[in-house]
Amino acid sequence: MKTVGTYLVELLAAYGVDTVFGIPGVHTVEMYRGLPGSGIRHVTPRHEQGAGFMADGYARATGRPGVCFVISGPGLTNIATAMAQAYGDSVPMLVITSVNPPGRMGSGEGHLHELPDQRQLARQFTAFSHTVLRAEELAQVIARAFAVFASARPRPVHIELPVDLLTLDASVLPSPQKRPPPSRPAPEAQAITAAAALCSQAVRPVILAGGGAADAASPLLRLAETLDAPVIMTVNGRGVLPPGHPLGVSCSPAMAATTNLIEAADLVIAAGTEFGPTDYDFYETGGARITGKLIRIDIDPEQAMRGRPADIALVADCALALDALTARIPPRAANDGAARARAAREAVREMLNPVLRAGVDLMEIVREALPDVIIVGDSAQPVYAGCIDFAANRPRSWFCSATGYGTLGYALPAAAGALIGTGRPTVCLAGDGGIQFTLPELAAAREAGLPLVVLLWNNNGYGEIKAYMEARGIAPIGVDIYTPDFLAIARGFGCKAERLRNPGELPALLRSAIRRTCPTVIEIDEEAYVTATAEMVGPEGLEPPTKRL
Structure with a gap:
């Protein structure tokens, strides 16, 4: 018997889906029955939010929708932040969740993973959210999702399937096939x-x-x-x-x-x-x-x-x-x-302060050392600098979470997703505060054998927020957070770890890192890097990074 869960996987394969990000649970295992032999790779993050950010990075870098399997209830609430970030930036993402069967769905009786109305929650950050109640409608709903991705403003789509529906016989359903999407609108x-x-x-x-x-x-x-x-x-x-x-x-x-x-x-x-x-x-x-x-x-x-x-x-x-x-x-x-x-x-370049100038310098060194690089940023000083003044080599090669919805913890999993989707050299650019939101995703990147480069900009706390508080005459509370030994943590996850001693070492470190089969964390001390960069500023401004390669 072919189950509805297997039929779902076959539909996704028909639409060219090659990767699914997800964490199996008792409410989704039937979705996994059809994955072996489907040609679809499964990547396991360490948190559903990480799954969503990976799918986001995959989609931004490739232009194809990122696909996630997550459980009902906490799976959806955990991935909600990532979906909202994708919604704000018009990123195509398909999130497929389970939901309790009719009769238990929203009953208020306290069933496992029960929410009053999880589809209503998902509507806040999706193009549409749909509950599949009949196996016969699944193909149509998947076609609707891919029509949004291909022919309209791309945004996340949420599809939920009751747990009991996933186990039903789908053998009588038509053979899974892709429906041609509508034409993209032409100007009048x-x-x-x-x-x-x-x-x-x-x-x-x-x-x-x-x-x-x-x-x-x-x-x-x-x-x-x-x-x-x-x-x-x-x-x-x-x-x-x-x-x-x-x-x-x-x-x-x-x-x-x-x-x-x-x-x-x-x-x-x-x-x-x-x-x-x-x-x-x-x-x-x-x-x-x-x-x-x-x-x-x-x-x-x-x-x-x-x-x-x-x-x-x-x-x-x-x-x-x-x-x-x-x-x-x-x-x-x-x-x-x-x-x-x-x-x-x-x-614009003239008005950059020393910290922002150092951030632009860092990103330009990365671009010149790795010409086909994708740079993915969180919310950190060099990322703000890149938002102000950085030229990417080509489209879909520089994106971050510092604009739009503006979540922290984005860069590490999103960079992993971009690398999985493209195979291109990929650099995560994150601060010491933001990376702690999703630091366990180093384990997912290690497990996937990704030569991901993590440039960790360390100013020992939430430096931007601290400066903002002080500028407004507010005592800086909650911003001087404990800074762990990131290099030891990285090595504990089976990753390589380096501390950048001077900017001139960076190109060689980057080139070595992308030849590995595991992530490399390169820690950069903000104060030391800014000082070193300032010393390179002469009467005509910062020396071009190409001269230092």
Whole structure:
């Protein structure tokens, strides 16, 4: 007999799922019956939150949905934070849980893992949450989930199956197969004509690129070069223009220099960006005023109506809209686009304090030492620096949890998921406080044989929060936390562990680490690294990291 649990696995395989992150429990073991021989790899985190962050990192790095199996009740509540982070950043994630059978579901009688209504909980951070009550509807629900991932604004989807349903006979159900997803929405012709007219009239255009443009790098580059327009990239949009491109501005749009660039533009094209305050108004000053015309490109019609009102809203797939728009605009001779972009980049770099400058230096050394690297950040000083001023080599190569929902503990499991999904060199960049939220996931990475690099930025506590409290005249309570011996802990998990003595050692340590079959933790003392970096600053600024490799 083929059970519904086995049929579920076969459906996932039909949709190209190659990895599932999960922790088996008595309420989910039937989902595991079909995994052997399915071609789907199972990765066991040490906490359901870790499973969700792994799925998130897998999805951001690959563009494919991350899939999780978790138990009912505490499995869902544990993974909720990771789902909310993915919801905030439009990350495709499929979370499949068990639930108590009808009659016990939400009964209030105290059954194992019982919640009053776990689907209602999941609705707060999903595109949709669905309870499968008949085996015949499972294929349709999976098809709906993958339609969201492929053709709409990608966000988590939650599907729950009653424990007794998982054991039923599925032999009579149709053979599992993938249903073709709906076409991605194309822009309306009349709106493209109107937008092209604004583009042709613009003298000082600027493009804002968000995470929705991550898979539209080529058409966005063509539009930027056609218009001679600087491209300001949010964190999730970094890499759509490569480092060194004269029109690229891989800097936060919340900085004074980028705000000035936006305000001086007579046309702003916002491609795949929601104008979220953590990107555009991080310092809560009101953000840039858009005094020129605004064209918004967004796959979500509701989001296109939130925040900044557009003169023209193109509700469409970003790549399709950019291609259609560029085709209607005659190329123009290069004017001052590169000069405007360069001035903004230089002004942002100039305002960095020593700690932020050291953080940018660290990330640039990683990028140059490992050209195909993926860097995944938590909330730590060098991550904040990267949010302000770091150019990723290509899209989906730099992301973090410091914007949007803003959870701690993200980087370590998310980096593991990114490495599993891509096989590319992957670096986790975390602080000593944040990494303690999910430190046991080192064991999961070791078990999976991942050559993951963990750069541990140690300032012996919650340094950013402590500085914030002191600046507001608040006694710093709860921030000077006990700092364990991270290198001993790493070795206890079977990982390699190093302490960085000077920045010049880092490239060799990185190259050695990615050749291993286990994670490597490299501890960096903030004070020592900042001091060493400051000594390298000469009259022309920080020496390029390529000269130190």
